[in-house]
Amino acid sequence: MKVAFQGERGAYSxxxxxxxxxxxxxxxxFAFSExxxxxxxxxxxxxGFVPVENTIAGSVGVNTDLLLARxxxxxxxxYLLIEHCLLARPGETLSSVKTVxxxxxxxxxxxxxxxxxxxxxxxxxxxxxxxxLVAERARPGEAAVASRGCASAYGLDVLAExxxxxxxxxxxxxxxxxxxxxxxGLKQEKTSLAFSVHDHPGALLDCLKIxxxxxxxxxxxxSRPIPSDPFEYTFFADFLGGADDAAVAAALxxxxxxxxxxxxxxxxxxxERPRAx
Numbered sequence: 576m577k578v579a580f581q582g583e584r585g586a587y588s589x590x591x592x593x594x595x596x597x598x599x600x601x602x603x604x605f606a607f608s609e610x611x612x613x614x615x616x617x618x619x620x621x622x623g624f625v626p627v628e629n630t631i632a633g634s635v636g637v638n639t640d641l642l643l644a645r646x647x648x649x650x651x652x653x654y655l656l657i658e659h660c661l662l663a664r665p666g667e668t669l670s671s672v673k674t675v676x677x678x679x680x681x682x683x684x685x686x687x688x689x690x691x692x693x694x695x696x697x698x699x700x701x702x703x704x705x706x707x708l709v710a711e712r713a714r715p716g717e718a719a720v721a722s723r724g725c726a727s728a729y730g731l732d733v734l735a736e737x738x739x740x741x742x743x744x745x746x747x748x749x750x751x752x753x754x755x756x757x758x759x760g761l762k763q764e765k766t767s768l769a770f771s772v773h774d775h776p777g778a779l780l781d782c783l784k785i786x787x788x789x790x791x792x793x794x795x796x797x798s799r800p801i802p803s804d805p806f807e808y809t810f811f812a813d814f815l816g817g818a819d820d821a822a823v824a825a826a827l828x829x830x831x832x833x834x835x836x837x838x839x840x841x842x843x844x845x846x847e848r849p850r851a852x
Contacts, residue, residue, distance in 0.1 A: 577601045578750070579611040579620035585725035586703040591655040591748050592624040606700065608637050612645045615753055622752050623647070629657070629746045631739075632680045634797055639811055642751065642840050643769045643799075649841025650757045651750040652765065654849045659685050659739045662706050662731040663718040669734050676705035677720035685720050688738040694718075706731060745849045751841065763817020764845035765794070768827075770834040771801065771809045779810070781833050789826040791816050809836075817842040 578600045580588040589602045603620060605611050614620040625638040642649065659681055663672055675682070675689060679698040682689065689696055699705040699719075706725035709717050718734065719725070726733050749767070772778040786793055795813035800806070816823040818839055831837045 576622060577603055577620045579603050579605060579614040579623045581605055581608045581611050581625060582701045583703040583707060585706060585722060585728035586701060587655060587657060587722055587746065588624060588626060588748065589703075590722060590724055591626075591653055591746070592750070594655065595624075595651065595653040595748075595750070604703075608641055612641050612647065615647060615751065616645060618753075621756075622650075622750050624653075624748055624750045626746045627749050628795075629680070629744070631684055631741055631744050634799075634811075636799060638749075639799060642749065642767075643809060643811075643838060646754045647751040648754050648757050648839075649749045649751045649767055649843055650761055651843050652846045653748045653750070654846055655746050655748065656849060657684075657739070657744040657746055658723065658737055659702075659720050659744075660723050660726065660733050661688075661718050661735040661738055662709065662721055662726050662729075663734050664710065664713060665730075665732050667716070667718065667732065667734065671716055672718040672734065673716035675718050675720060676708055678702050678705070681720045684739045684741070684744060687740040688735070689720075703728070743850075749841070749843075757841075762844040763819050763842035765813060765815055766818055766823060766842045767811070767813050767840040768838060769809050769811050769840060770830060770837045771807065772833075773835050774807075778833075782810075782830060785826050785829045785833065786812075786814060788829075789822045791823065791826055811840075815845070 583604050611623045615623040626635045628634045674695045676697045676699045682696045702721040705719040706721040706729045709719045710729035792815045798808040
């Protein structure tokens, strides 16, 4: 199965999808998230696999927005422990490194380590792309923050590992297909959806009360701006229960009556939530 992801060979997204799907997956990387969704919609890839939230950085807004805007349906979730490493070409040492490249979020997560050594940081669009850049340019004193897998992928040495400021750094991913292409019979234990509310007092409360009335446990609730409607918001919610459950179906029917817009992003098996050691 060809699975599209954002990033290059060795990216955390690739590692997560291989851990989830196993040897059956054939990963294909793209520079931008929009291209991942394009690949799935066009049939170039059977599925897409994108990060949606991180325990330190929070939600990945671009992917959340695309899951709402595009005609796709999530069918699985997965978690990955993010362990950042400092990678450099053979011959470099911690004391010889002067400049470090990586994704801005990865650089922020390793700020304490980098600042303590007075290193210059340069943002790149992808952690794996930064590792490839360092390997290909072969400039003295350059390094990248990326995964250990990138070291073997690009012939780099691991100068330091676990350099993130906070341990227990996890990212959650969703796998998705085109609407109508999700196989029947999948276990449905958790649901992600998006809704917007009418403009009157208590509108959000009316919608949230529906989940409580049907004993549905919300595990996530956040708001995202609606670009075409300034200072109006879409609410994204996750809750335990599948769309094939009678209580969930009843709640969704009520929510569609109370809300301005509702989209079920997907129902899928519940992945085991990681715990920091």
